[in-house]
Amino acid sequence: MYILCYLCIQSIRYCFLYCSRRYINRLKENDAACLSALQNGHIFLFHRLIPLLQCSDPETFRPIALTYSEVQSVLHKCGSDGSLLKESILIGCSEQNHAQFCLDVGKSMLDSFSIAQNCKGTFMDLRKAFFLLEGAEAPLVAKAQALLQWHQINRFCGATGQLTQRNQAGSQRACSSSSIVYYPKMSPVVIVLVSDGKRCLLGRQSSFPRGLYSALAGFCDMGETLEEALRREVAEEVGLEVQNIIYSSSQHWPFPHSSFMLACHATVSPLNVDHLELEDARWFTEEEITCALQVKAPPWRDHRPAVWLPPKHAVAHRLIMEWREQQHSQDTE
Numbered sequence: 001m002y003i004l005c006y007l008c009i010q011s012i013r014y015c016f017l018y019c020s021r022r023y024i025n026r027l028k029e030n031d032a033a034c035l036s037a038l039q040n041g042h043i044f045l046f047h048r049l050i051p052l053l054q055c056s057d058p059e060t061f062r063p064i065a066l067t068y069s070e071v072q073s074v075l076h077k078c079g080s081d082g083s084l085l086k087e088s089i090l091i092g093c094s095e096q097n098h099a100q101f102c103l104d105v106g107k108s109m110l111d112s113f114s115i116a117q118n119c120k121g122t123f124m125d126l127r128k129a130f131f132l133l134e135g136a137e138a139p140l141v142a143k144a145q146a147l148l149q150w151h152q153i154n155r156f157c158g159a160t161g162q163l164t165q166r167n168q169a170g171s172q173r174a175c176s177s178s179s180i181v182y183y184p185k186m187s188p189v190v191i192v193l194v195s196d197g198k199r200c201l202l203g204r205q206s207s208f209p210r211g212l213y214s215a216l217a218g219f220c221d222m223g224e225t226l227e228e229a230l231r232r233e234v235a236e237e238v239g240l241e242v243q244n245i246i247y248s249s250s251q252h253w254p255f256p257h258s259s260f261m262l263a264c265h266a267t268v269s270p271l272n273v274d275h276l277e278l279e280d281a282r283w284f285t286e287e288e289i290t291c292a293l294q295v296k297a298p299p300w301r302d303h304r305p306a307v308w309l310p311p312k313h314a315v316a317h318r319l320i321m322e323w324r325e326q327q328h329s330q331d332t333e
């Protein structure tokens, strides 16, 4: 019975996710549908990128979901005609199937204090609010702020210098002269918790609030893989070589501009062979490698030497060759 209930809940959840994703996608592609969804949707207000929150108890804050008519009435009370509402940006869909939008009222020169008072809320810096928001709501507010910020700093086409036009959902901006379509961007960042088996390594930047320590992080360079960026960052930041990179999870991080955080664990332990994964691992000299490279692969079963290496087209072979070349050039220097 318990399992049946669990399966029912899971399939309802799956149905909801599936439908809401399709719905959001439709709103991104259809301006008229998006405008009508806005009139029936929920809107989260910001003032110059600062979210409007409501204190539910002294420790917990929640973003305030206002209806279209509620925002219209607040804007009227504060002396605006309400045309600003069309600038709302689509951010998601609630479990009750209401499209969710965000709107920055800072542009209208409206007084943030009177807006907050009319909404019975308070505008609170997102860096502070991040620690006080509920789990599921923090990513939504972060996404909203990041999208608002992206629109603010991508008003012009990089190729023509012309103003770009957004679609109704705010999921893209296009330049009519160059036909370039711009989409909201995140910069990939690796973040790694390095461990020696017993301890983990944390660091802090001088810009961090006093006492704050975090895992090592760094922006990926153009063309780098996650692993390359991770090794480079750790080597750069603490002079260690990491092993055993294990992917953990990913996250959108809005500060200071949108980053796509790829989180991993890694170790810096000495050679420690996992005999479930590997039968053996050991050090090889250059002579042993040269000898092994002379074996024609694949050697016949009956004539297998003690050591042989992957074939030419395997990247492992390439790595071995490169290493050997390096040894040679060091010898001749």
Ligand SMILES: NC(=O)c1ccc[n+]([C@@H]2O[C@H](COP(=O)([O-])OP(=O)(O)OC[C@H]3O[C@@H](n4cnc5c(N)ncnc54)[C@H](O)[C@@H]3O)[C@@H](O)[C@H]2O)c1
Pocket (backbone or CB within 6 Å): 187, 189, 191, 214, 215, 216, 217, 218, 219, 220, 251, 253, 255, 256, 257, 259, 261
């Ligand atoms: N979510 C988390 O738990 C968490 C924890 C730590 C850091 N972070 C974030 O990770 C990000 C990267 O960390 P870091 O500051 O140590 O990186 P970093 O070590 O790469 O150093 C930052 C420097 O990298 C350069 N840089 C290269 N590409 C850049 C780009 N696309 N955008 C901005 N700067 C770029 C700049 O010179 C900048 O000063 C930061 O935005 C930080 O907020 C998130």
Ligand SMILES: [Mg+2]
Pocket (backbone or CB within 6 Å): 216, 217, 218, 237
């Ligand atoms: Mg760093």
